[in-house]
Amino acid sequence: MCFRHFHRAEAPLLLLLLLVGCGTTGRKAERLRIDGSRASMSLPGEEAEAMLPDSIPGKDTLVVTDDRTGAQMLIMRAVKDEDGEMVAHEQLEAAYVSARFRNVAERNGKVTLKFCINVPRQMMDSKWQLRLQPSMEVLGDTLRLEPVTITGKDYRRAQLRGYQQYERWLKGIVSDTTVFIRRWQLELFLERNLPEVWAFRNDSSWVSDDEFQSVFGVSEREAVEHYTNKFRRGWNRWLISRKDKTFRRLVKVPIQTDGLRLDTVIVSEEGDFLYEYAQEISTRPRLRKVDVLLSGAIYEQDRQVYTIPSSDPLSFYISSLSAFVDPTERYLxxxxxxxxxxxxxxxxxxxxxxxxxxxxxxxxxxxxxxxxxxxxxxxxxxxxxxxxxxxxxxxxxxxxxxxxxxxxxxxxxxxxxxxxxxxxxxxxxxxAQSGFLVSEDGSISKSESHxxxxxxxxxxxxxWRMLDKLVQLDSVMGPACKSKYMEYASIKDLDRREKLMQKGIASYRYMREHLYPRLxxxxxxxxxxxxxxxxxxIHTTVLDSVYMAGVQAIRDHDYPTAVTLLRPYADYNAAVAYCAMGYDASAMEILRKCERSDRVLYMMAILHSRKGEDREAVQCYLSACALNPGYVHRGNLDPEISVLKKRYELKYEQLQ
Amino acid sequence: MKCSIVTAAAGLFLLLGYVTATAQTYQIGLNAADLASLGTMSAEAGVAIQRHWTLGAKARLNPWTFNEGDPAEQYQNKRQTWWTGARYWPWHVYSGWWTSSGLQYSEFNTGGISSPLTREGDAWGATLSAGYSLMLADHLNIEFGLGFWGGFQTYTVYSCPVCGKVVDSGRKAFLLPNEALLSLMYVF
Missing domain, CATH: 3.30.1330.60 (OmpA-like domain)
Structure with missing residues (x-):
């Protein structure tokens, strides 16, 4: 500020500007905009990234221009080497690299992504509400996760005040419309002029208006309508119609209760805000990587004050047991x-x-x-x-x-x-219909005749055999007739049998009319x-579609279906399905019988680790790595193995 | 004179009862406000002929003379008023607002109240009133109302309540307030 030009007349103006220019929050928002502050995400278990300004790496080498000659000289740090000579020495400052990706293992068709949201102190204010919106990119789709809201104390108080005002306004609405009826006069009127209605006043059965009318043709409904204070009723109705508008006017920003992951009210502004966000997602086939991004905005009252720029994405690489499936085809x-x-x-x-x-x-x-x-x-x-x-x-x-x-x-x-x-x-x-076939060379042939x-x-x-069955199953014939029939059935001479039945069985006529036609x-x-x-x-082989469907189900992470389909086969793939579903004992049973390939050994290592049998687990794992060195790295992706690796410090060299 | 008035009133009631044998509700009452005007006694009767109409008849009588004999102190508001007319009730007879109009004959002798001049005569005219009837109980109403009337009167003005000296006399038209109602009516 140039004090030379400070006139007296300008003093109040300047003061005014200072006051008006900003409540402290306005300046704060301005500061954020200048700094480009942002909330950051980090992986849990690591140091939260500090809001350091980009540090300029220290220079070891300087280029100096000589004022007089214009020549450029290189000035470098020098150390003495073993010969005593001065040698230029470049030293690189260690750059601080933080991991922006993590491997997560899919189990039971689900993956849990965990990350920390860190909001620096200067982004929080008691008059502000921060709305942080994490989103994840899955196979080209961007899905919004549940937002995290940090509300300042004053902001919340203003919200609640709005609600209180609304509640007070609501009290002005009458819900019981009988309040509008001048009961005293109405009752007297009914008593005088509609005595029948008055006599029934405690009887709640419904009577149509036409039945009861006064001497001069006034019905009860008309009387009720006349003795209602129509102005007050209309006013009440108008108030009810304005409920929504009034809510929007008084409660500018309603308090959200669902669809949110967190809505916390900060009391003091000391320290940064750290929140560990865990999101479980179901995996889809071919899903290998999920990127998580964070964006958001700061609101004061009901307007946006600052948009938080998007953070760098955090990547999660998904590994799954379905990689162990054996895709060779099976035939029946x-x-x-x-x-x-x-x-x-x-x-x-x-x-x-x-x-x-x-x-x-x-x-x-x-x-x-x-x-x-x-x-x-x-x-x-x-x-x-x-x-x-x-x-x-x-x-x-x-x-x-x-x-x-x-x-x-x-x-x-x-x-x-x-x-x-x-x-x-x-x-x-x-x-005649099938006609003739004309082949390419013009010869005509008749299709083969039937x-x-x-x-x-x-x-x-x-x-007779059928008659026996019909009589047995018949529901109309009595047991006496049936037993008689059985008696006659032993007679070998069929003609005689027929004659005796005709005479002896009471329901013969029924049999003749109903059962005989069916014979x-x-x-x-x-x-x-x-x-x-x-x-x-002919013996042919055909692709076992059930088995292949089971294998595909494993690949699609649909483990329950895979188990159902592969259960009767009880082979390696069934074991993979069991392992993925957590049926460890069944899986182990099958794998023990299998030939000990690298895959089988690795699966057994996982199963042992789940049961807590560390020694067997490490044994199997080491054997698997010996057969296939690729499993050295794979071990980091499966939590059962990576835990063992950490516990027993199985280093890369050991596994060679 | 009193006897004849009472007979006339009784006759009117009977007449009304005779004429309106088909109607259902009747109303009789008296006006308390009238009593304020130096003890005028009044009686009113009405009969409903339709949902919105009643016919009525009213009589007011004030026979009192105060401080009689003393020319300086005597004052009176003697009158007999006979009215018959109809009332229109916008909602229903005997409850709520009403307006009425009718014909009225009044014989009066007023003087000594604010000045010793005493006016005596009779007046004929038509009345217009409006008011409100509040139901109090099954058979009881309280009525509030105001009315005025206009017509012709023949009058003689004396110099004092007991004097005979005529100051003025004649016939003229008039437009005056007629009544203030605060009456209790019995409805049956």
């Missing part, structure tokens, strides 16, 4: 047979004593249609060729056995013929073979 042996058979049954009704297929009779059309569909499906199936179809027809017991046998034979023959004709027609039409299929018919005669079944047996196969059986 599959036996494919040439011959295949299928069967279906249907009920085709015939007229009494008749054996022609009559489509219009009862439900024949549906049944026949169904069989035709089945047949068509099998014919059109390109994997199989049909060899033969065997038709079995059976009859119900009424009538003589010989007659029934002949009849059922005729019936099954008739059915065979019927379907045979139909099949021939079908094959012809399919051939071979015609052999229909064989068999007759089963009277279907007249026609069974179709389809015999097929695989198209193009000559041998009777």
């Amino acid at each position: 042996l599959k036996i494919i047979e040439r011959r295949v058979s299928a069967n279906t049954a249907c009920y085709i009704d015939f007229g009494s004593g008749r054996y022609e297929v009559d489509e219009s009779l009862s439900s024949n059309r549906e049944e026949i249609g169904r069989i035709k569909e089945n047949l068509k499906a099998l014919i059109m199936d390109s994997r199989f060729d049909m060899d033969s179809i065997v038709v079995h027809a059976s009859a119900s017991p009424e009538g003589s056995i010989s007659y029934n046998r002949a009849l059922s034979a005729k019936r099954s023959a008739s059915i065979s013929r019927y379907f045979d004709d139909w099949m021939k027609a079908l094959c012809d039409s399919l051939d 071979k015609c299929i052999l229909f064989t018919s068999r007759s089963d005669g009277e279907n 007249r079944t026609v069974k179709f047996e389809f015999h097929l073979h695989r198209k193009g196969m000559v041998q009777d059986t």
Whole structure:
């Protein structure tokens, strides 16, 4: 300041400026802006990075220009060496390097990232609120973590004051609207003019307005409305409508309670603020690295005063047990047979004593249609060729056995013929449809025609076996009838049996009407073979998809699924899945039986370490390192091994 | 004179009762404020004919003479007033605000109150009043009201309450305050 130009008139102005220029907080914010202060993050277990200004490394070498000659000279530090000569000596100052990355191990599909947030003293003030926003970058996505808020005492007090003012304002709102009714006058009015309503005043059952009206046509509702202080009610309603606006006006910055990691009120401003932040994240496949960044802002009242510049990112490298999975493929042996058979049954009704297929009779059309569909499906199936179809027809017991046998034979023959004709027609039409193939050289060839299929018919005669079963399972027949039936079932002569049943069993009529029709079944047996196969059986190997899915689940860190899928296999990969899920005993059981490769030994080291068997663990680990020196470094990534390394000071040289 | 007034009042009530046999609520009352004007006795009756209308009749009587005989001291506000008219109640009869208008006949002899000049005569006119009826109990109302009236009067002014000397006489139109109500009404 130039005191020469200090006029008296300017004095009050200057004073004013000084006062107005800033509350102390304004100056403080200005200072922060100049300094570019920032909050920093560091890894726990290390010294928190001090807010040192960048120190200029001390120079050992000076370049001096001679004023007179303009020549440049190099002046360097010199020491005497062993010969006594003065030799230039450069000394580099040790630079302070702090680790900005850390290895974390994933266990059970989750990783815990821990870091310390350090806020320097000059960024805190009782009138300010610091909002620190850590965020992490995961596979290209940036995710915001829960913010950390540091609130100054005065800031908090102002917030609370806002809430108190709002509470006071709320008290002006009446919640019980009956307050607005002039009860005294209303009750007198009702007593005089609506005596029926008055008589019911203690009865809370609902009555419509039309029922009770005064002599001069005034209903209760009208009376209530008249004796309500409408102005006060309207005013109250208006106040309620302004609740939100008033809240925003009085409580400028509401106190946040959730979505926050921490909201602490600082009482004294001595010392820096240190907060250890731990965040658990679930790992995804291919997730190897997570970067954590810190940004934030300082708020005074409701406006932002300073934006904290982003800090340097902190990197976490994620290592996982899924790296130990054995990705070799596994195959299953599959036996494919040439011959295949299928069967279906249907009920085709015939007229009494008749054996022609009559489509219009009862439900024949549906049944026949169904069989035709089945047949068509099998014919059109390109994997199989049909060899033969065997038709079995059976009859119900009424009538003589010989007659029934002949009849059922005729019936099954008739059915065979019927379907045979139909099949021939079908094959012809399919051939006509499939047309010709024209190959590249112009030659025309017809696609292979469908071979015609052999229909064989068999007759089963009277279907007593099925009747036995039906009677057993029947719910309508009484136990007496059933036992009678059982008695008769021992009779070998079927005709006599039938006659005795007709006379002896009370519910014979029921059996005749309900059970007998179900005995007249026609069974179709389809015999097929695989198209193009000559041998009777073929052995092939196929990829074991279940196993491979289990291996992929391990890679995707989906350990529960992996355990479920790999459990029956009980091999090395299953052991890896068990180990990742924490089923140490099961894992160890399997690994003991495995051949001791480097992987197996390392896994065993981890398992021993988890159980606390240090000696075995170190033994296995050393053997693993002997087989594969890469595990020397890997040991740092797994907490079970790194703890051993620290405890027993297994140095790099020892492991060579 | 008193006898005839009482008979007339009774006759009016009976007449009203006869005419309005179909209505439901009645009201009778007396005005306490009138008593302040040198002991005027008043009686009012009304009958509701509809939700917003009542018909009414009112009589006021002040037969008192104070310090009678003494020309210097005597003062009186003797009158008999007969009114009939209708009231309109915006909300409902016998509760809340009301306005009324009607016809009034008044015979008066007032003097000696502020000056010895005594005015005597009768007046005919139409009244306009408004007021509020507050329900106090199941059958009790208290009424507040103010009214004025205008019309014609024939008058004679004497020089003192007992003198015979006529100072002024004639007929003229007038517009005067009519009543101040603070009455208790019984509703049934």
